[in-house]
Amino acid sequence: MIPKGKGSAKLKIQVLAGGISHERDISLKSGRRVADALTDFGATVVIREPDHNLLANIKKDKPDVIFPCLHGASGEDGALRDILALTGVPFVGATAASARLTWDKSIAKILVSKSGVQTPASITLPKETFRELDAETVLKTVSAAMTFPVVVKPARSGSAQGVTIVKTLGELNRAMIDAYVYCDVAIIEKFVEGCELAISIIDLGAGPIALPAIEIEPVAGNYGYDERYTAGETNFYVPARLPKAQLDRSAKTAILVHEALGLRHLSRIDLIVDNKGTAWFLEANVMPGLTETSLLPQSVTANGNSLGEVYYSIAEAALRGRG
Numbered sequence: 001m002i003p004k005g006k007g008s009a010k011l012k013i014q015v016l017a018g019g020i021s022h023e024r025d026i027s028l029k030s031g032r033r034v035a036d037a038l039t040d041f042g043a044t045v046v047i048r049e050p051d052h053n054l055l056a057n058i059k060k061d062k063p064d065v066i067f068p069c070l071h072g073a074s075g076e077d078g079a080l081r082d083i084l085a086l087t088g089v090p091f092v093g094a095t096a097a098s099a100r101l102t103w104d105k106s107i108a109k110i111l112v113s114k115s116g117v118q119t120p121a122s123i124t125l126p127k128e129t130f131r132e133l134d135a136e137t138v139l140k141t142v143s144a145a146m147t148f149p150v151v152v153k154p155a156r157s158g159s160a161q162g163v164t165i166v167k168t169l170g171e172l173n174r175a176m177i178d179a180y181v182y183c184d185v186a187i188i189e190k191f192v193e194g195c196e197l198a199i200s201i202i203d204l205g206a207g208p209i210a211l212p213a214i215e216i217e218p219v220a221g222n223y224g225y226d227e228r229y230t231a232g233e234t235n236f237y238v239p240a241r242l243p244k245a246q247l248d249r250s251a252k253t254a255i256l257v258h259e260a261l262g263l264r265h266l267s268r269i270d271l272i273v274d275n276k277g278t279a280w281f282l283e284a285n286v287m288p289g290l291t292e293t294s295l296l297p298q299s300v301t302a303n304g305n306s307l308g309e310v311y312y313s314i315a316e317a318a319l320r321g322r323g
Helices: 026-040 054-061 077-086 096-103 105-113 128-132 135-145 169-180 225-229 244-261 295-302 307-320
Strands: 010-018 044-048 064-066 120-127 151-155 164-166 187-189 195-202 214-218 234-237 266-273 277-287
Touching: 010 026, 010 054, 010 225, 026 044, 026 077, 026 307, 044 054, 044 151, 054 266, 064 307, 077 096, 096 105, 105 120, 105 187, 105 277, 120 128, 128 135, 128 187, 151 169, 164 169, 169 187, 169 244, 195 244, 195 295, 214 295, 244 266, 244 277, 266 295, 295 307
Parallel strands: 010 044, 010 064
Antiparallel strands: 120 187, 151 164, 151 187, 195 214, 195 266, 214 234, 266 277
C-alpha cells in the first residue's frame, strides 16, 4: 500500500492543465480529474493554463505546490519545468533535466540500456538526414538490416501519436511521414511480440514503488490514440495475466528504468514481455495520463488506494522536496 496523505494541512495546490501541444484535450481531462480528487481529499485547488498569465497567476494564487498535468512537449520536454523551478514553488514530477532525457525516446533508450535493461534494437533518423541521403535508398537499407515488422514512432511525442506498426517496405515511407508530423526525428524500432504492460511508479521519498501492472489488450490489435482514450476500445487486466515471477521481474525493471532516468514522484513505464519472459523497455512517461481511461489511476485503485490520497501524498512529497 502507498502511505496515505494526511490531508490535515489543507494544502493549496495549483493544477496546470491545457497547453498548446497535440495532447491539450487529454491534459484538460487529466487536470480536471486530479483537481476533483484533490478537492475531495481536502485540498484547496485552482486550475490554471500554462499561458502568458502563468507567472502572474502563481504570484496571485500563492500555491503551496504546483501539480502539472501537462502532456506532450509543453509539459514533458523540460522547458516549463525550468521556469517552475525559478519560481521557488515546489512542483510535482520530474525535474527539467530528467524530463528532457525521458521525453526524447532515443536518449531514454540509451540511458536505460546502459542500466542493463533490454530495449528493442532501433535506428534514429532526423528528417534532414532522411531527405538528404535519399529517402528511398535509406528505407531500402533499413529494410535490408531490420526484419519486419518494425515500429516507427516520433522520438518526442506522447499518446501513441504518429506511431505505426510497419509490416512491409511499402508501408515504411508513409509511416515515416506520419511520425515526422509530430517530431523532426523518427525512430525505427524492432517490433517485439508479447504482452504489453504499463507499470506505474510512485515515489514519496522512501524509494519508488511499482503499482500493479496493467496488461493492455486493444480490441483492434493496436494500442493507438483512440484505443487509449475511448472507453471500450481496449481491455485492461489488473493485475496482468502473467506468472507472478514475470510480474515481479517486470516491476523491478520498471523501477530500474524510473531510477535510471532520474524521475521522481510518479511515472509510467511501458514494457513488452516476450514469450521467454523478458521485459523489454519501450518508453517512459514523464507525466502519465490521469483521465478516466488512463492507466496510472487504474493501478492506484487496484492497489487499494483512492486517487485523492495518492495525489495529495505526491503533493506533500513535492512540498518536502522528496521523491
